[in-house]
Amino acid sequence: MQRVPFSALASVYDAIMADIDYSQWADYILGYARAEGLSPGTALDLACGTGAITAELQRRGLEVVGLDGSAEMLAAARARLPETRLVQADLRTFELEERFDLVTCVFDSLNNLTDSADLGRALKRAAAHLQAGGLLAFDVNTRAGVRDLWDGEVLEGLAPLPDGREVHYHWSHHYDAAAELGTVQAFCRLIGTGQPDEEQEEFVELHTERGYDMDDLEPLLRAAGFASWEFCDYPHYHEPWPETPRIWVFARAAGARA
Known part of the structure; x- marks a missing residue:
């Protein structure tokens, strides 16, 4: 994933x-x-x-x-x-x-x-x-921006896609003070159109910033x-x-x- x-x-x-x-x-x-x-x-x-x-x-x-x-x-x-x-x-x-x-x-x-x-x-x-x-x-x-990226350290929502599906995203932020690096765990789940046997796709990407x-x-x-x-x-x-x-x-x- x-x-x-x-x-x-x-x-x-x-x-x-x-x-x-x-x-x-x-x-x-x-x-x-x-x-x-x-x-x-x-x-x-x-x-x-x-x-x-x-x-x-x-x-x-x-x-x-x-x-x-x-x-x-x-x-x-x-x-x-x-x-x-x-x-x-x-x-x-x-x-x-x-x-x-x-x-x-x-x-x-x-x-x-x-x-x-x-x-x-x-x-x-x-x-x-x-x-x-x-x-x-x-x-x-x-440095302050990477340390304090979002209030509550989470960004979450639901967005429509052009093909009729939606993406549910839950992005969480962690700051490593010792390394002075911020990492976002970007989780996304693609929600289908409701058709029978439609597979649900989800993935995670890790994005690190200094x-x-x-x-x-x-x-x-x-x-x-x-x-x-x-x-x-x-x-x-x-x-x-x-x-x-x-x-x-x-x-x-x-x-x-x-």
Whole structure:
């Protein structure tokens, strides 16, 4: 019943995450870019998953390439975006031929890199794929965010699926203070349409994250070669406070345009 992270979950991910306002996230990213005098025309969406942010950036006129390590998540993205270029690759080692005005990585995807050296490698790959003066935009759960993920440490609900079934999900969170790692046990049960002899499917995935604070990120951004960066709270671009559970990071590549 236990599956590799982001494998079986791909079939129900969009149903469970239906309340996430990816549109506002896209506006938040592009709003920051405009305030910096940037008008990105191309974007690379790292850890694109099922393509939700990829699609929102495309709707706003950008030419977008999506990249993810999960074949199952990319299959769901291809169903959503059949004309979009989607690449399966590792965030720490990927190499594409082109460079982009904007690189994004949203929904705390980088927290899944639980070794800070791996996060540093991913940031270096992101920097290497930006045009001069380009912008990297990503969000991460802080140490406080990973420690105190949900009130009551449980997220549970029932969501409809496109094929008429429903998914019952029960996700529980455990924080290992000694290792400073948070693990979500994501249990999902697919409830059928009531047809005779219909099999009931269920699975569990374990998702582990490390929280990263501003003091953790600054040396990694510097080592990756970024010229400047700013940490922001959502949705008003305020400076984060010490116990902010999630921060947004906007980092500029060297050679900023005038």
